[in-house]
Amino acid sequence: MKREGMPPLDPEMRDALRLEVQTSSPKEREAYEREVEGVYHDFLAKWGEFVKEPIPKQEIANRFIGTDDETLQQHIYPDWFRAGDRVQAMHAMTDMVRKTVFMERMTQEEAAELWHSAREDVRERVREANGYADDADAVRRLRESTDRNTIAHEIAHLMQDNTLPHWFMEMGARWYGRQAEFMKAEHLLEGSIQRTLADHYDALLDEHGDLVHRMYFGSKSKRTFKRFEKKFAAECKALSDAFSELGSA
Numbered sequence: 001m002k003r004e005g006m007p008p009l010d011p012e013m014r015d016a017l018r019l020e021v022q023t024s025s026p027k028e029r030e031a032y033e034r035e036v037e038g039v040y041h042d043f044l045a046k047w048g049e050f051v052k053e054p055i056p057k058q059e060i061a062n063r064f065i066g067t068d069d070e071t072l073q074q075h076i077y078p079d080w081f082r083a084g085d086r087v088q089a090m091h092a093m094t095d096m097v098r099k100t101v102f103m104e105r106m107t108q109e110e111a112a113e114l115w116h117s118a119r120e121d122v123r124e125r126v127r128e129a130n131g132y133a134d135d136a137d138a139v140r141r142l143r144e145s146t147d148r149n150t151i152a153h154e155i156a157h158l159m160q161d162n163t164l165p166h167w168f169m170e171m172g173a174r175w176y177g178r179q180a181e182f183m184k185a186e187h188l189l190e191g192s193i194q195r196t197l198a199d200h201y202d203a204l205l206d207e208h209g210d211l212v213h214r215m216y217f218g219s220k221s222k223r224t225f226k227r228f229e230k231k232f233a234a235e236c237k238a239l240s241d242a243f244s245e246l247g248s249a
């Protein structure tokens with residue numbers, strides 16, 4: 001079966017959606033759009049050759065809507081959140097039907113909290129490796145790099161072959177996000193789920209090379225992935241189990 005093409009942007013629907021959920025000011029919106037375009041540029045320069053259906057450059061910023069956690073829960077995915085107590089803040093989510101990313105940028109306070117939650121020796125190592133002048137500088141840069149990671153993560157989801165298993169898609173998105181962050185930093189502060197998932201994808205790439213990128217971004221048929229899954233059944237099963245255990249979304 002042929003994959004569906006990228007749905008085109010409908011300007012009127014987009015405006016209506018923005019009215020409903022966009023919480024950023026016009027000035028913030030402008031800065032955010034530049035940030036998204038910058039990451040998109042780096043992303044395609046690095047992995048564009050593997051992508052079957054790249055999002056056109058003039059559309060990418062419009063595919064991201066800056067919102068906040070509260071709005072995300074109330075307006076976009078109320079059913080998800082009504083199902084039970086929210087366990088973690090959602091910072092970004094890609095709506096695969098509308099091919100739209102809803103994203104809450106990290107606030108200054110959250111970045112400071114994240115920075116100060118790391119152990120002193122880890123902070124020291126990150127500060128030195130990246131040449132951060134002081135804590136304030138580190139917090140500012142950490143905020144930028146976390147946004148960069150999130151944007152690249154969601155760009156990966158926007159362009160992924162959506163027919164492949166969830167574990168593969170999410171491991172990949174974690175890896176592309178982390179690599180985008182590495183383009184600007186030597187040493188990252190990262191959570192254990194993020195690290196584990198990205199490391200698993202890294203191991204897949206080590207072993208199978210660019211084929212992994214090609215499958216991820218739909219340049220290979222679904223059959224290729226099926227064959228891959230069959231040939232490396234034990235490996236795929238182990239990764240899929242590891243993914244379920246982490247309970248990552």
Ligand SMILES: [Zn+2]
Pocket residue numbers: 153157170173174249
């Ligand atoms: Zn994801």
